[in-house]
Amino acid sequence: MRILLTLILTCLISHAAEKPNVIIIYADDLGYGDFSCYGATGFKTPNCDKLAEQGIKFTDAHSPSAVCTPSRYGLLTGRYAWRTWMKNWVLQEHMPLLIDSERFTLPKLFKQQGYTTGCIGKWHLGWGTKRHEDLSKPVTPGPNEVGFDYFFGPPHSHNSAPAYQVFVRNNKVDGIKEGENFKDPKVIKRLKRSLPDTATELSKEAVRWITEHKDEPFFLYYPTTNIHFPLTPAKRFQGKTKTGKYGDFVYEFDWAVGEILNTLDKLKLSDNTIVILSSDNGGEPYTVPIKGNNGKNPHRPNSNFRGKKASIYEAGHRIPFIVRWPGKVKPNSTSAETICHTDLLATFAAHFGTTLPNNAAEDSYNILPAILAKPYQSPIREATVHHSVSGMFAIRKGDWKLIEGNTDGRRNPASMHAWNNAGGLPIIDEKTGEILLLDYANIRDFDQKNPIYQLYNLKTDPQEKDNLAKSQPEKVKELANLLEKYRNSGRSTPLIEK
Secondary structure: OHHHHHHHHHHHHHHHHHOOEEEEEEEOOOOOOOOHHHOOOOOOOHHHHHHHHHOEEEEEEEOOOOOHHHHHHHHHHOOOHHHOOOOOOOOOOOOOOOOOOOOOOHHHHHHHOOOEEEEEOOOOOOOOOOOOOOOOOOOOOOHHHHOOOEEEEOOOOOOOOHHHOOOEEOOEEOOOOOOOOOOOHHHHHHHOOOHHHHHHHHHHHHHHHHHHOOOOOEEEEEEOOOOOOOOOOOHHHOOOOOOHHHHHHHHHHHHHHHHHHHHHHHOOOHHHEEEEEEEOOOOOOOOEOOOOOOOOOOEOOOOOOOOOOOOOOHHHHEEEEEEEOOOOOOOOEEEOOOEEOOHHHHHHHHHHOOOOOOOOOOOOOOOHHHHHOOOOOOOOOOOEEEEOOOOOEEEEEOOEEEEEOOOOOOOOHHHHHHHHHHOOOOEEOOOOOOEEOOOHHHHOOOOOOOOOEEEEEOOOOOOOOOOOOOOOHHHHHHHHHHHHHHHHHOOOOOOOOO
């Protein structure tokens, strides 16, 4: 009998080890240089630093886009968002769900493996199937339809219009009563979330959800509203740093990370939980003054990289990326492997030993060997495509980065003209209700007949100062052809033979 019980216990322990809990903490607009462990000055981030000390820190990690909606799409689907009808910018409040509810996603992978799945935080991936959905009533499809058993958080961005500054629980505004209009001023006044208290409320909900599901394998996607403008740190965090509201808001984010880590410790879940910490794109300010420095040596949210949020340069999409996996990841380790958020779907599929459908995760590579420091052939990714807010493209292969066009990709005339003419994405066929693709050529800030390129060697020129396009025509041709191949083929990863 004792032997039988031992065998059963061994099997249960083995089963738990194969299905570690997974938490992805996804900051909003937090730059590569905003953690102490990545060189932040003016404030400390002890909880984020603790994760790095206990796990692996990547120094060449990238968001799929330089702005939020497309990065979130890429993380959850393993696919670049420019392959959808949204060719630039971010989703506006009236826009439908960007993720096809039939598409295989990261939360669906976890559900397939017997996990409970939750999303707590900023959604900003659209709702329903039509424009101007009424959130007074349940709206589908939404987070539940793309694989999350539970959703709670702001439906759009931290800076949304007052009617959308609410919390949504699953598929409707939290607290709204039958027959109420969510745009009624009286209803808005009653339901409007407090911006300074948003981080606290989301943290409480995340802790509650983890506690509720502590006895089963769970996957939590936790996209915070920090540190997207407006900068609204709660009163107890104000004045905690020497960098004003910006640093205080980062400090509040670090506190929220600490709440998750403390909860895992309290529930004795830390040893069987993977925690991934990253950001959806680069930071917004170029510099932030440090009190008492007389304007010298300011805090640099994006370290010394060129550009900032929304741009095609490194600061737009190079982000912090930390993984803690006790017993699997070597503590206080660092990797210079080039990775992208789209890689998470293929990575966890590899962990579970499951094969992804060929119509899923088209831009996702398995980076598990890099995370676990196992022998592998570098580079893992053949190349990585970068995308700016205006729809500008770049491609990175090895040390080389090719940019289509001669601007920073933020607010160029060509893309803004296309955006204004469209009246805001998407265009709907009035007869069929079908979402129509915008004219791809009109969105791209690039003249195919008279191409202008920027080419940088990031190994020798990480700040992208020396444009080598004219002196390296063969490299330009190689990368331009590869980028066009990726766009036309519908994927950047090879098909899996079955």
